Amino acid sequence: MAEKDGRDLSVTSRLTRKELLSLYRQMQLIRRFEEKTAEMYQRGRIAGFCHLYIGEEAVAVGLEHVLTNKDYVIDAYRDHGYAIARGMDPKQVMAELYGRSDGVARGRGGSMHMYSRELKFFGGDAIVGGQIAVSTGLGFAVKYRQEDAVVVCAFGDGAVNEGTFHEGLNLASLWNLPIVFICENNEFGMGTAVSRASSFVDLSKRALGYNMRIDKVNGMDVLAVIEVIDRAVRYVKSEQRPTFIEARTYRFRGHSMSDPQRYRTREDVATWRERDPIKRLQQRMIDAGQAAEEDFKAIRSEIEQQVKDIVAFAEDSPKPPLDRLTEFAFADYKAPDQ
Amino acid sequence: MAEKDGRDLSVTSRLTRKELLSLYRQMQLIRRFEEKTAEMYQRGRIAGFCHLYIGEEAVAVGLEHVLTNKDYVIDAYRDHGYAIARGMDPKQVMAELYGRSDGVARGRGGSMHMYSRELKFFGGDAIVGGQIAVSTGLGFAVKYRQEDAVVVCAFGDGAVNEGTFHEGLNLASLWNLPIVFICENNEFGMGTAVSRASSFVDLSKRALGYNMRIDKVNGMDVLAVIEVIDRAVRYVKSEQRPTFIEARTYRFRGHSMSDPQRYRTREDVATWRERDPIKRLQQRMIDAGQAAEEDFKAIRSEIEQQVKDIVAFAEDSPKPPLDRLTEFAFADYKAPDQ
């Protein structure tokens, strides 16, 4: 097992001020994007299930700092943050939430279904654990074509109990697929605490049965995430073996938009809010004299404008025309001879 | 982990000559039953898939030596040996293979589907790993009714790679279900060697992720099986926790009746035949002066007669009447009001 998170700072200690501010910017953008999403959901502009990434931003942002556009990413339904961190246009992500033609899935997908072929972002899977099975196919393709790339497959603590987790990790290990499995342990699968769903509370132990390298990281610390992912990606590429990482994190909001959250206390949430990954990075930079409060303020106000533009874009985007309802069901095949 | 198999002989050292001979008798009965089954299959009296237990007899017989009729057993499709060891009438098992009315499932089930309600034998599941999911329900019922019993769930090395294995072991551990999971590792799932299907070749390691007691046993030594199962059953009852056991064994015949067996050599099979569990027990008793060749010969000739009677019974059993084809599809409900 690799060293504990944050101990080895060989990668992040070399990050420039600009790079650090960029991490801040991305996390803050996701945060504000999600807050805006919640607001527009309350106002009835967005509907369906909608799972916010607030509190967990360091995982996707740290991850994407390491990945390149050669790499592949697949995720569950809590995917807005992943899509934005991957580099997808937040306007198009918002337009998808609005169900509009300019949405990444042209309004067909919705909150749980963000995709980009160019950016190799494969979703957005609303079936818990489904993407783990799919990720083996991505990993196989990378290996088959001998690409210099890794596949990252992210899922929640709840997904660890699905059969797909087991079948997927076994196959990945057996076939030496270049996959980084990341379990975002945010302590709950909907209203069920990890201790009430998993035979080990320490989820990294759930991967013991696959002859696979295991690592853990504090998912509230973007620099720790970068270190651990960097090591993971280098390991996967050099050894041509998959790896499993447990990221400890927390969602500050409910599971989706209508969650009374009786399964946890306000104090629990408050405790975790103190570990806010955005504040943490800010404080760290201030303490190290790398930036001042003004710098962050400036970024935040830029983002305010950006988020306004994002919403305006979605508001203006046309609805998909009704007469194109069945388009995309299939490729265009010649109609059967009559 | 418990001690290695065969080391602690606290239980089997107390076995009487009579008990030991009874173990021999049961293994030999299963062996001859299966050989007869193969013969009658070749003669077209039995059809469909037919998986013989030859070579693996020590596992079911050792197991059943420890279990009582309070306990529950569920197994896969290689189930003739389990059914007989459980105490089911071999005549009715054979009649089932013949598809006759006196069969344990009245000719509806066939080779892969032996059952007995009285003896709490739940099958007989032809879906690899399916019985692992079902066994959690048996375990739950035992616990719910606070019975002084365990559930034994047996499956092959191939089943370890199914999602049901993962979901089942996690739930059993999480809910403290009284289940003994036995993996009969006979080195192959059909034509696929364990090393080509599992990320750990040591299958006991595949259970590491469930916070569960793990044990191993030489499944070719009936006494070792008894020791290990005895410990397991006592553990499950006293701790109210499940346990996992890997039994190393080998099938001397093909996977089912039409298997060219290109995936292994004659030498491999010959090596394992030297470890024949029946011969092993016989030799051990002879070496210990507990019995002579004559004793075994007498038993074998009794069994010859018994097997003849078994076949005669099946041959004479009537075929299920055609007009009762849809019987048993449902309980008898009142027809809808007209």
Added chain:
Amino acid sequence: MQKISMREALNQALREEMRRDMRIFIAGEDVGEYQGSFKVTQGLLEEFGQQRVLDTPISEQVIAGLGVGSAMAGLRPCIEFMTVNFMMLAMDQLVNHASKWRYMSGNILPVPAVFRAPGGGGQQLGAQHSQSLETWFVHAPGLFVMMPSTPYDAKGLLKTALRMEDPVIFLEHEGLYSLEGEVPEEEYLLPVGVGDIKRPGADVTIVSYSRMLHVSLEAARKLEGQGVDCEVIDLRCLKPMDTELVLKSVVKTGRLVCVEECWRTCGVMAEVAAQIQEFGMDYLDAPIRRVSGREVPMPYNKELEQACIPSAEQVIEAVNLTLGRKAAD
């Protein structure tokens, strides 16, 4: 009579049966502490305790297997799938196991288990969360399938289901949980496989079930204004299916429109149409028409989604077609 919601009716059914029969327990994802993702199991953990109301991990195969095994061992499991969409993960336990064990064992191991799940579309939940999969279960022998449209039917059928000796797939519609209706204070059960005439009429028969029953009733009300008197039949149970009742009605009306939310091809109404033309062709004055869910994965966008789900307008159009009041589309 009390006027209660479908949600409450189901809750009462569970509560009453659990009081009656200690063998019944409930298990599923978030059915306990969270009170059920659609709150059908609200308060049951409190009343019956952790031993009888169990939150499971997200492990659909083993949730189903828990039902199969415990039922074979003599309990009466009532398993909740968070939605029908996830039953896909459990098809093997439901169809290779639950539906077959009684027969395959020559009648010695029945599986008296109820598998409940909410489903259907209309909430903009996207393609993986808006399905109506009843057809798959109806197709498989050995399963009973119930799909009620009113609080009264829901309570009576669920209570019946929990007393049956065979596996029952009990499907609820997410869009109906808040629907209110009259339910007797005193105990009652409903028979298995018996449809119900929800609105008598003379001109055209409309057959439906679950949420589409209400769409059919809406269409019937509107058609009344146009002088068309529709008889609206609720199948309630899909297996066994009371096509006798439909046939009787068709003998009277000579016209049949079938309304379902599920996909058309090989859907529930394909069976109704196939049977009615076989046994009632002489009585039919027009071809049987089906109004079904559009055959695409459900789109998220609201207007697109609504266009996929049968509407009263579509039902009216189909009725008019069978009456020859407009040209075929």
Added chain:
Amino acid sequence: MQKISMREALNQALREEMRRDMRIFIAGEDVGEYQGSFKVTQGLLEEFGQQRVLDTPISEQVIAGLGVGSAMAGLRPCIEFMTVNFMMLAMDQLVNHASKWRYMSGNILPVPAVFRAPGGGGQQLGAQHSQSLETWFVHAPGLFVMMPSTPYDAKGLLKTALRMEDPVIFLEHEGLYSLEGEVPEEEYLLPVGVGDIKRPGADVTIVSYSRMLHVSLEAARKLEGQGVDCEVIDLRCLKPMDTELVLKSVVKTGRLVCVEECWRTCGVMAEVAAQIQEFGMDYLDAPIRRVSGREVPMPYNKELEQACIPSAEQVIEAVNLTLGRKAAD
């Protein structure tokens, strides 16, 4: 022309397409070293190597997921399930994933994967191993479903399937692998969704597919002796389904008998019957009859099993019924 078995025809299709397109690979349980449990992949490991012919663990969900993911990433997986019965374990990957991804992603992530499986009854394999599950796939939008009855069709359709841009469920019948038939030496493809008249006739239309096509032909031969001239149509593709061809035939014959091995309720032929009565009622001189698999879990006993599978006698009886030559049963 060569005369080869269905098994060999399928093997040729795989071989030719794999030579043509490096993106194609084969994966499944025992497809490589064991040469396939029904020997369809015989010799392919030898020719194409371990990189392109892969034995998998017994993990149906991930076998299907491997197909979905690699197809989205640009490969052309040809996944073999050991039998269709085990596809139940993969329904979520096939229907919640493969069938939906193109649409759900607004057309950016198609899933060009072929999922093959043998199936059907008649070998005394018992209830869990004798099923015909095509209906489930036909019901789900986003999937193509092929189910050929001859070596010629099998080869042409499988080659086509491997060149398509969408997921194809390709179902083979265990009872047909050894069936021989003429197959051209030169390359050919078959169009998608086009049925085939396997025997022209004037009096009654019999529609079928897969092994039941041969039972239908046998019935037609026998009926010829009784002076009845049957047209026998092979659907070949079940989705899209060439009901146009059936309708055209019914316009001519006025009578239709549908023959399927799967369970009747909501089966493939329920759809055919529902469509033909809708669009062809005016041409029908008698109700459409279905001959289907009996609705029980398949029994092991040979006579019971045979009684569950449609026979030529049953088809003849149904044809006679539509001709009014005997009273309805």
